[in-house]
Amino acid sequence: MKPGGSRVSRFRIARTFGCLFLLLFGVTAAQACVDPASVCTRAAGDSFALIEKGRPAAILVDAGADPAVGHATSGFAADLERVSGRRAALLTDSGKAEGSAVIIGVLGESPIIDGLVASGKIDARDIAGQWEAFRQIVVDRPLPGISRALVIVGADRRGAVFGTYDLSERIGVSPWHWFADVPVARRSNVFVTAGGRSDRPRVKYRGFFINDEDPAFSGWAKQQFGGVNSKAYARVFELLLRLKGNYLWPAMWAPKSFALDDPRNILLADEMGVVMGTSHHEPLTRAQSEWHRLRGDGVAGGRWDYRTNAANLRAFWRGGIERMVSKGGGAAYENVVTVGMRGDGDEPMAETTATELLETIVADQRKIIAEVTGKPADQTPQVWALYKEVQDYYDHGMRVPDDVTLLFSDDNWGQIRRLPDPAKGDLARSGGYGVYYHFDYVGGPRNYKWINTNQIGKVWQQMDLAYARGARQLWVVNVGDIKPMEYPLDFFLKMAWNPEAMTAEALDAFPARWAAATFGPEMASEIGSLMTGYSRLAARRKPELLNQDSFALGAIGKDALDGGEYGAIVDDWRSLARRADTVRARLRPDQRDAWFQLAGYPISALSNLYELYYAAAWNKALASSNDPRANYFADRVEATFARDAALTADYHSINGGKWAGMMNQVHMSYVIWNDPTRQTMPSIMRVGADTPPDERGVQPVFGKAASGAGDRIEIDAADVLRSNPAGGLAWRAIADLGQGKGAIVPLPQGRPATKPDTALRAEYDVTTGFSGAARISLRLAPTLDTTGAKGVRIGVSIDDRPVQILTSALTPTPGAANTPEQTAWIAAVIANAHEVAAVFPRLTAGRHTIKIWRIDDNIAVDEIAIEPAKSAP
Template sequence: MIRISTGLAALALAMALSTAASACETAVSICEKPMRGSFSLVRSGAPAAVLADAGADTAVRHVADAFAADLQRVSGRAAVRLTDPAQAKGELVIVGVLGQSPIIDGLVASGKLKADDISGQWEAFRQIVVERPFPNVPRALVVVGADRRGAVFGTYDLSEKMGVSPWHWFADAPVAARKNLYVTAGARRDQPKVKYRGFFINDEAPALTTWAEKHFGGANSKMYAHVFELLLRMKGNYLWPAMWPPRAFNDDDPQNMILADAMGVVMGTSHHEPLTRAHDEWHRNKEGGVTGGKWDYSTNAENLRTFWRGGMERMMSKPGPGGYEAVVTVGMRGDGDEAMAEGTATQLLETIVADQRKIIAEVTGKPADQTPQIWALYKEVQDYYDHGMKVPDDVTLLFADDNWGQIRRLPTSDLDRKGGYGVYYHFDYVGAPRNYKWLNTVQIEKTWQQMDLAYQRGAKALWIVNVGDIKPVEFPLEFFMDQAWNPEVMTPEAVTRYPTQWAGQVFGQSRGAEIGELITRYSKYAARRKPELIDAGSFRLGEAAGEVLDGGEFGQMVAEWDALERDMLRVKAGLPAQYRDAYLQLVEHPVAAMANLYRLYYAVAWNRRLAGSKDPRANIFADRAEDAFKRDQALSDAYHRANGGKWDGMMTQTHIGYTIWQQPETNIMPRVERVAATGPAKPIVFAKPEAHAPAGVIAIEAVDFSRTVDGAGLGWRAIPHLGRTAGSVTALPQGRAPTTEKDAVRVEYDVTTTQGGDLTVQLYLSPTLDTTGRNSQRIGVSIDDRPMEVLIDKLLPAPTSTTLQEQQAWNEAVQDNARMIETAFADVKPGKHVIKIWRLDDNVVVQKIVAATAPIPLTYLGPPAQARR
């Protein structure tokens, strides 16, 4: 089937046609005007009362209290909090769990509430407007959960819809006052598609650590109360806590695990911390028979088993049956998140897992397969899996990315295994080629593409993302959690709408589009290269002949950041005062700080270029660089002063002066040179930035295709903004088997060449990895009716790459956020032609197509991606 369109224009049309009906026309939606049968959540400034059983689960009582507080935030008046329906009069919100709440079960028995469709379902909920539930209650809004978290998520879902952002505390997102809010009649059911959904606080020193110590005295239950609430408001249920030494979640504050369980949070430990034990406990805690020794099972197994048993006993110490709710990590890595000894046999790891499961069974008093467990296939651990290591069928296999957003492996068979599969993803990382910890550098479009692939391939049991300090990655974190709740509704069109919707929720719907556009541009520019990887030599400068300087690729990037910062400040000027703190954290600071960093290194680059020729203008750039370095600290200081110093310490992460993969202890001013001047320096005059391709070179944005040809149930589709410029194309749906030229799944580009000769065609791809284990991905290219050429990309992730050349190729791909492959077609005549790109393997994402009958220079692309020959 041939599908003719112009890429983004077609997508825009599809979005317009798929716009959802007004919220007030769907069941259990929240509006500011009453409709027939609607429930008055807030009327004339008076909020409804909130009822939950006195004997309800603690998580239900927590969320009922939180919802009452949310009603007060919205209405300005305290909501009555009840535990006895006999005390209720007027509008009433009821929260409870099916089969556990006498109030809910009584409504079911009386025929006033139907919720049998959620019975026994994981975290399902039903929201329903019920007529005359009690004598003095004419109408009630009932949130009934199939379990305790179902009730929690069904309630927080209402909070978000009435204007309380999940970030109301963690980013100071203001809550708009409402005199009237009504819930439309009817019923609504929902539940998650991914079972466990959460995030990992990691690499949290110095930022979150400094902040927590200043404001809470450490990473204790007072701090975690806010973390747990944030997680639950985003409909997440699972947390790996901060673990950077010397932190240990359960040992530092025993109330941590008690509060987590009370609020309904499922706790875990990171990929290298078995049986609920924080790794730092091994070095601090010697009681219970643990006498120390090496973290080595081949020589110190008895002590390790004693240590792990203590973790399980603590998990089971909750009064009553069942213990504290957790997913238990099994397996083992080396001491301190390092690889185990080279050549570790899979047989030893199988023995370790078997012994750990014996401990689990003995301590819990039930078969090990009744306790949720994961085995994280992180870094070298995946090699053990590849070499045939087997774990019991009930253990969730947690695949991982390469730490830079490219998933390394996904299931290819045995999709019905009891424990299923999951993914450990990264928004933050400490390691080669350099750390990235400072600011958000994540494109949600990339996250969507990779996690949609994971879901389509059967990784549905657990999604967890490393978020570092939480604060710099608010936007992509909530996107990750929203996608995890229901990956099936997160379509490319939904991804495109997401920034506007997210910004509208925080800053008001009237500002959603313009602030969402700022966030999208920021994310695209920041993802081109992590700031820790930027220095004076990162991007090409143009010529410095005569008085006019050509900024080149570097200058084009700086110009884009300058324009974004101007737009950001223009929007800020029109914001009411109550939005300024949230705007600073979510938009202003990241844009200003990243723009300033680019200007810093741009000035250093010109300083060194001009100083080399003894040009006195070098001194002007030295001054600019030093000013930018000072401004970097001033921007951090302004962040720390916001909202009375609430976030003081959160922007202490160093980011300037990297020379190796590890961070410098402090920000280091880059070296600048000064030239002895004999007179006034010439003025700085830059040539106008040019981004077009030179004569003879055809550069096409992948989204600007002429037509697509679908086949085998697949078709190329535009993903706006994914990559370095306008967007990318990939074949959807993802997760399908390879196709051939006969399937004819292709995307076509009409081009006109001005001269004849051999035509070189380059494809700029977003870095992706073969997730099937073949370690290669294929894509086809042809011109007109000539035979298809098969291009093979063999990008291998660290630590799989074994040669220096392979490691360098991976380093370049993750640094540039682009990967180039090419082919050539002989003797192409001048005139009109069609370049065709064929889908062969899954998970290939094309950003740009470049074609030329002459040598392609290194200078034509500017910001998109430097050509590499």
């Protein structure tokens, strides 16, 4: 079809997009409802009136329904009231229902649902036996007294839960309505079109890890609920389920224990349908702090060392599995049991790779599981987390039984370290593979815990690769305090539900769609652009790594100061902050609490931090030469330091102090990898002369000129002039990835290596003004070789010259750097960029074409530069 297509084709595309928008993010009056079981604000044919003239339909559920279904049904009833303004009737007796009703139940467990199946009123064969699948279908005259119903059928209990909360989101109730105070728009009429739709997850276990939670999450929970207890977890569980997640690693920083701190925690997780786990270093459901808290009661004691204290450790772990099966009636609380062992306090277990010892530990743990559950060990879901040095055991040949899920990890900074290799037959194992990912981390080269600095484009690129390579059993992400990771967590769990639907095109559309769902369609594009712009700027340097020496200043003139690179970055932040202020002014008053949490505070706080360090940099530079302009910048440091505290206070005052304590994380003036004990203003110096009233002509450099500095030419990789596909592969720009407009990635991911002669390349035309040897450099978003080989390769050439193969070889290090690859990795994660380069001799001035060739998978190029080489090769 020619570009633009026919009028009919364009109409169909627009209609499909509109329905998808409705399907994912709620209703808008202007959009036609044509797909089966879609949500709209007007009646269409045989549609079901969920809310009509302000009156919600009744909700019917079996009296003996699973508690998880009961919790979700109650939540949905509250959602209907939020939308309509009137309470929905919640019924357990079908004889009392009349008119229209929403019927919710589980296939094979609900007499009402099974009766509808038996009578031929509904067909649920497409979801029968499927994990967490659901079907929503409009049915005429399903039961006596009910003229029309919307039936939500779950293939299992969580299928019913997800089918219910899916409808809540589609009628305009954000999963974040409580956890980020996202308001719900009132609607007098909401209809569901005739027909049915079904859905199911593609990743089996999907969830997050509350970690590094002191002082923020813990302090907040103590103020709001009296501790990290079942009252707090009730909110966490609901958020998880509304996001269609099913799996949680609970908060565990000492001295916390999910089981000991509040016995109601385990019961509530089961009642609501949440699958519990424990973190990568907490075997057999035991929180690490339990080892120290239970000393002397017969289940713990001595050193955390299997060589010298195996009997006590086995008794301790046995207690964890006994607790798991204590539900009664031969049933166990749902849990994915962590196996393996690390050292006490999340440290390496041994100085060397203790493969034989760890194999013995896992075998003994599985014996405990089998003995206590009374079933073969392979009937209890288990996971072995290949985190940090534990991956070395795997790389050295350690294996566990096939039913154990192998949980690969990233490097704690967003780069996945290892993935299964389909070419080696890795996908045959029954337990499958998963990924443990990080939005938050405590460790080297420095902690990052305060604020969201994660690009969803990077999350997409890494997790799309993971899914393509067969890691489909378990995805879990470390979210620290949950807030302020709302945006990337929302994306992560939406993608985990169906990675196949989260295409590159869906990724591009996500920011605006998320904004429309959260703040309405009027400013969706602008807010989505702000979110992408924020993450691009935040990705340049995590705030904990930022200081007055992070970027270069320009020249100090007598009458003017050149802001240099630092000034250009600060100017970008100022521009973003001004745009954010403009958006805020146009929001309704009831939207501003959510806005401040999700966008306003991150933008204001991080831009202010850049202003603080920028002023500190100028103060230091000017004071060193006794320049009185230093005093102006000393005042600016003091003002921005005070503003940081004021912004935190504003956050803690939201909604009557609902979030007090949540932004208590120390986030400035780091000198080592770990937290400072308190917020400390950067040092300033004053000189004797009076300070002038203004900046005396500080001129930031506005971005980078297209021709670059001098003979250097810099090209944003997203500005692809030509992308030549080959073999089903093509380069594609990913907007929210890297530090420019976007990075190019070869898609689809998960394919074997290719050679330059396949013609798969991206091309860029440049005109150089110099002759001689030329250096072409590629700035890459950091990635790792997930195959365990020697690095990720990419090709570069110019004109018709031979391709040079470049290798990005980064090696994460849990300890001190002692190899060039480890040193390069540290530099790469600090700068969130890594450079590779090639030199081409005897280049003439004039027009040339630079070509980028895909060799290996998992490569992302965000900038190309050409300049004179210092010397010919």
